[in-house]
Amino acid sequence: MGQGNVSRRAVLGVTATGVVAASAVVGLGGCGTADWYPYDVTPDVSVLRSLIREKERTVVRYEQALADGAGPGDLLEGFREHHLAHLDALLEALPEGVGPSAGPEDPDTAEGPVQAETDPGPPLDTAGLRLVEAAAASSRLDQTAAVTDPGLAQLVSAIGAAEAAHAHLLDEA
Secondary structure: OOOOOOOHHHHHHHHHHHHHHHHHHHHHHOOOOOOOOOOOOOHHHHHHHHHHHHHHHHHHHHHHHHHHOOOOHHHHHHHHHHHHHHHHHHHHHOOOOOOOOOOOOOOOOOOOOOOOOOOOOOOOOHHHHHHHHHHHHHHHHHHHHHOOOHHHHHHHHHHHHHHHHHHHHHHHO
């Protein structure tokens, strides 16, 4: 091969690299402008609905603990009130026209207190409630990362912070 000649391997290598790069640019170029979402509900609504169901169960757990006298009544009542406030904020965060569950809406329970189908499981003492609170707080990071609305991310984070505080105070009770 003389000086100034390019080998066939070099040309094929550059061509193959160029084809791969061009394909990647074309393939990724469409992703940024896609204006569709492949599911019936957005990630935000999915997280909200999950949190609402979880809060409903938690409220019922606190009501059971209060009825059973399973711990310091004032503390448990205060935490139950916090969870009711969280539930109200989550229901308020749902987009207009979207219900708290994926099923058909019952107008009497859609925005009312805890829904009848909520099954929290067996009654818990303060140690069990502490575990519920700690587990809930730990799941909030993933839920915060899953939502797209910054205000909703802040709400989910604040709820997690309250649950972490509840777990700490229940541990001391």
